[in-house]
Structure formats: structure tokens, C-alpha cells
Amino acid sequence: MADEETKPRVLILVLFVTCGGPTCGGAGSVALWLLLLQPKRQQNNKPSPTTINADHLLLNESTRAKMLLDEDPSTLIHHTIGNFNIHPDKQAVTRINDSLSTLQQSRELRSREAESVLRKLSRNLNSLNAQHEEAVSAHDSGRHAQDIVELDTKKFRIAKAASELEIESERLESELEILKERLADLEAQGLEGDEGTRREREADDATILRLKIYRSLGIDIEPDEAGNFTKAVIRNSRKGDVHVVNVDSKFSRFFYSNYFWGTMQG
Numbered sequence: 001m002a003d004e005e006t007k008p009r010v011l012i013l014v015l016f017v018t019c020g021g022p023t024c025g026g027a028g029s030v031a032l033w034l035l036l037l038q039p040k041r042q043q044n045n046k047p048s049p050t051t052i053n054a055d056h057l058l059l060n061e062s063t064r065a066k067m068l069l070d071e072d073p074s075t076l077i078h079h080t081i082g083n084f085n086i087h088p089d090k091q092a093v094t095r096i097n098d099s100l101s102t103l104q105q106s107r108e109l110r111s112r113e114a115e116s117v118l119r120k121l122s123r124n125l126n127s128l129n130a131q132h133e134e135a136v137s138a139h140d141s142g143r144h145a146q147d148i149v150e151l152d153t154k155k156f157r158i159a160k161a162a163s164e165l166e167i168e169s170e171r172l173e174s175e176l177e178i179l180k181e182r183l184a185d186l187e188a189q190g191l192e193g194d195e196g197t198r199r200e201r202e203a204d205d206a207t208i209l210r211l212k213i214y215r216s217l218g219i220d221i222e223p224d225e226a227g228n229f230t231k232a233v234i235r236n237s238r239k240g241d242v243h244v245v246n247v248d249s250k251f252s253r254f255f256y257s258n259y260f261w262g263t264m265q266g
Helices: 004-016 027-037 049-060 060-067 073-083 089-139 141-188 195-216 253-265
Strands: 219-223 229-236 241-246
Touching: 195 219, 229 253, 241 253
Parallel strands: none
Antiparallel strands: 219 229, 229 241
16 A cells, blocks of 8 residues: 555656756646645545646656656655755845845834934924913913003004104204204304494493403403393402402492402402
């Protein structure tokens, strides 16, 4: 019974070797994989569908299989194993593993960066929420309305002050124009002035001359608010004395002349 079960497997391996190994892609390769996938026979010895398919393939290759039946199955198996070239597959698996590792590292890096950005945004959000709550709690609608009223009052005061300053500026400009006209008139009259001014100055020349004479003698005549000379200040330079004399109309000029002279002589 064991020989009967082993014989089809040996034939499949022979076909696989004669077809050129796993790279042939023909009936031998298919037969080998069918052999590997073939389930164990049940005790009632009923063939499975896989075994039936393998038997059909063996019938198609019966001529080539009969030529190699005399060789040792272990030798055939050894040659079959030698025809397998798994190095490219191992390299491909290694490259795939490296790519997966690189991809995993890249995903972890992006994930950490995203988490860092998320934490930063969360902190900013918490800070803004705290500021918003503080602003809302500190806001007083009544106080706000009062501030608006105060600001409106200040605005009206400033507008009124600006209007008054504008009026004052216009008044000063008008006064400036008048002064400019007066200056132009004075410049046109010259240093001597007009005829009326010259006559007034000639009338006052005698009084000015007397005041100069008194001042040279040490006597200063001071006028009152009405322009009348009612007070005399007499200075004695030798003694350093100062006498103030109120001039009254009930005394004659002769009296005051003698009194002033006597005071100066000491």
C-alpha cells in the first residue's frame, strides 16, 4: 500500500525534473504543486480530486516518466531540490521587509509630527478659550454703556472747544489784519508822523524839557493815573537821602521851588 502511494509522487518529481525545474512552467511544475497539495488518503482508499488531476497529468507524460523509473527516488528528490533557486525570492522578501520597515518608520515620524502639531494647537486653543472666558467674565454691559456716554460727552466738549478755537482764530486773524493796516499807515507817515502828531509833540516839548532838567538835578516827577504830575522824588547824592514830596495845588510853585532847592542842598 505504501509503495502504491509513493509511486505517483516519484513520477511527479521525475516529470518536474525532466521539464526543467520550477522555471519550466509546464506539466512537471503543476504536477509537483499538486503533489504538495495532495491530502492524505483516507482509510477507505478513495482518491481525492487532486490525485485524479495528478493522474491525468501523469498519463500525458507517461512516456518520459517510464524512461527514468530505474533511478533512485532520493536522487531524483535531491536533484529536484537543487533545481529550486530561492535566492532571488529571499532578496525580494528582504527588499519588501526593508520597504515595509522604512514605510513604518516614515508613518511613525509623520504620526509623531502630527501629534506634536495637535498638542500645540490644543495648547493654543486652551489659551484662547481662557482669554475668551476672561474677557467675557470681565465684560460689564452697564459699565460699557457708561463709558460710551462719557466718551460721547468728551467728544461734544472737544467739538465745542474746537469751534471756540476756530472763532478765536478768526477774531485774531481779523485783529492781525487791522494791525497790519495800522502798521502800513505808520510806515507811510514816516518817523515824524502826521501833522496832528507833530503838533502834539511840539506842545509837549516844554514839559519834556522841564522833566529832563529836574532829572538832571536828582528830582523825578511821577504822574498819577490821570496824567498829572503830583509826586516828586528828590535824591541827595551827597547824603544818600531820598525824599518823596506830594505836590498839592494849594501851595505855590515858588514854595515848592524853594523846598526842592533846600532839600537838594541838605
